[in-house]
Amino acid sequence: MILKIDFDSEIPIYIQIKNQVVEGIARGELEEGEELPSVRGLADDIGVNMHTVNKAYSLLKDDGYIKIDRRKGAFISLNLKNSDESFKENLNYELEYYIAECFNRGISKEDIKIYIDTIFSGFKKEDR
């Protein structure tokens, strides 16, 4: 998959990497079992310190998106059950915040639904 890392963004690089990998999995651009570049390789390509990539990979590993094998390196392996509970807690918190923002800005429930539908249709493309 193509990673677009924006150095002018306020979002830290490791979060950008992590988020884009998660989105890539949802879009079907990254398949189960697919190998990711090595930490050193990805750090070279992006032009950042190895710690940055390491941080992104270990977050992905903790959430259960990837596994790190000593020989193969990092590869996609979904095992999200363990982190489900903490995720739902987080989802509730974030969603409440975002919907509050929308509400304050006068974005209606229907509009939010349209946003959600568009995003979901992007994910469903691969017929997973």
Place this chain on the structure above:
Amino acid sequence: MDRWLFLAFMNSLLLVIFLISYFVNKTSNSGIFFGVRFPKEYQGEKELKDIERSYRKVISTIFLIMFIGVNLLFFNLNNYSEDILGDIMGMTTVGSLVISFLVYIPYYKKTKILKKDKNWTYAKRNVVIVETTLRKPKKDEKIKPIDSKWFLMLFLIPLISIGLTMYKYDALPKIMEIPHTSFGEFNKDTLRGFLIIYQFPIAQIFLAALLYGVNKVIISSKVDLNSGSIEKAITRKKKFKKMGSIIIMIIALETLILFSLIQASILFNFDSMIINYIFMIIQMITIIIFIIVFIKVGQGGRNITTKDEKDELYKDDDDKWILGSIYYNKNDPAWMVEKRLGVGWTVNFAHPKSWIAVGGLVVFIISSIVMSILLK
């Protein structure tokens, strides 16, 4: 070395260096013009074409003079000894490379001034594009370089030579005739010795290791995704990597088999002269095909056409390239990168690892020269 073979070799060498100099822009990464990066919309401008036209005239004239000069020198020699021919070859190679670079420098400066005067650049958000499958191809990917494990198999060839040599060693005569080859002449009657007998298998191991390393570089070096459209650039890079590793594999096989045959001629006492010539010719043809393919394909595969483009990549990195050809970027953790000018790879001189690599290469070259003197 046979003098006519030498003449053919020297002239094809000159031709190759001429071709890579003449097509310097066609073989550089896309968007690079005399070592300076241009956004797509300005790449067809008349001023740039004029600079290129003038460069091509100058480089053609200079190489024509060199070609005539070297050939005149050759035909007026009264001593065709190995040493003198070797000196001419060395001087021609180094001389033509240096001259070609010296001709390039003023054109680099002209191009850079032109870009600055016309302001042919624009600032884009500082976004870096990375394609993960360039390093780790998907399982069903068709366009990918040859896996390193196939290159490991190359070591089987020297192992077989060593095994056979060990088996035959005691049966070899004490004083033996080493065939004189294109790789240098040895004293005809040489005392049987470990180094003499094993020189070709040892050379094979070095060669296999070298080409294994080159393939590793092809697989894992950082690619330049700073010009052109994203999709296009990625497909081009993939094709380029695949093509590069196939060519390295072919050269590896040709050379290793040739060395094995020479070794066999020592062990089984037959004349390897003809085999040697045949292989030299095959290799010359391979290198010429290699150059033609790379001029057609261009650095990082820029001349391979793919479907139309969507969003353009453009990142102005001219200040990281001294004279448009020496990479010095403290902020880049990568030490192996694609060359800016022409086809191949170079090192990031701001990275300590590159100094070790360059130093190692220098030590290797010096030690092999010392060894060849000792063997004589």
